[in-house]
């Protein structure tokens with residue numbers, strides 16, 4: 001296999017506490033060397049002067065919709081969207097049709113992935129059969145088939161007893177249980193955060209307690225029964241307070257936030273004239289919540305950023321607000337949005353942003369990659385932090401054009417992406 005030498009980039013590799021100008025040599029799909037002024041014969045040179053060179057991003061939460069909802073997205077389009085966003089590894093959610101809830105379903109997903117995926121995809125299995133919240137799936141067999149985590153994402157596990165058992169299996173098998181925290185009785189038919197905006201707009205509301213009450217329950221279960229509790233798409237200050245306390249106590253709890261919950265507020269629902277692309281579950285919250293999430297990310301109480309990429313078709317969103325599907329197509333804007341809104345404003349450092357997108361997610365779900373250590377897979381991104389671009393959903397390669405960021409101008413762009421030493425995007429142009 002070809003040798004690639006990336007010259008003069010600012011290498012940001014939080015796993016190795018490296019941040020400086022270096023050359024990176026890739027050989028046989030692996031990181032072969034990082035040091036100043038490498039020169040070798042016969043290597044393809046990529047000039048990265050003025051750019052950041054980092055490990056490929058690892059997304060613990062995305063929806064690829066295959067099998068069953070290919071009119072929204074499929075593994076090919078979703079992984080090409082991932083590459084455009086700098087993501088080289090993804091954990092695919094099991095809320096497909098049918099759900100990934102058996103060993104056979106994981107195996108068939110693994111086949112689809114090996115045929116079609118442009119990035120590495122790790123399937124998550126459902127916690128309960130059909131994601132119906134009643135009978136546990138056979139986690140051990142599903143892990144042998146390749147499932148890396150279990151989740152009923154999109155839906156909560158309402159039964160405390162089922163959740164207890166899931167955590168006990170998590171403890172036994174050493175696998176994370178990722179939870180969508182939503183009390184369905186409290187959330188009801190709500191579509192936006194409960195507060196000023198829901199009152200002004202007269203839209204049915206989802207209280208913050210719909211999330212934090214379930215977070216509290218699951219932390220209690222984790223304290224008593226063990227297991228690795230991973231809390232998906234945290235959106236409220238109250239949830240953060242509970243997670244902080246549980247971490248102080250030493251519980252095995254990790255959590256993620258999405259780029260949209262870190263940067264957007266419920267006000268956007270009103271400002272955008274009810275743009276259904278602002279409709280997401282959990283809903284966009286208040287500036288107080290956003291501030292708490294950003295601070296918690298900065299401190300490490302929030303472990304990782306995960307996109308919750310939720311692509312939908314035009315028709316799924318072209319409805320009255322209350323009827324539209326929940327979700328934001330996020331892979332292609334994640335890095336730029338976070339860089340523009342958080343790093344450039346000084347709220348988090350570039351190093352923390354990259355850690356939360358690379359080594360931390362890889363470590364907590366025990367996945368390969370996330371670092372540029374010698375011998376690691378040559379999964380890597382080259383970023384142009386100064387480049388400004390305008391978001392145009394028509395240019396998305398994802399089947400889901402559903403972004404509330406249409407027309408936004410963002411500073412910071414993903415330029416080049418390699419997976420296992422293969423150039424998948426170069427100078428902003430997909431090669432896959």
Ligand code: DOR
Pocket residue numbers: 063095153154155180279280281282308310311326327328
């Ligand atoms: O907005 C969301 N969309 N939140 C979820 O939890 C599920 C997701 C989806 O599958 O569309």
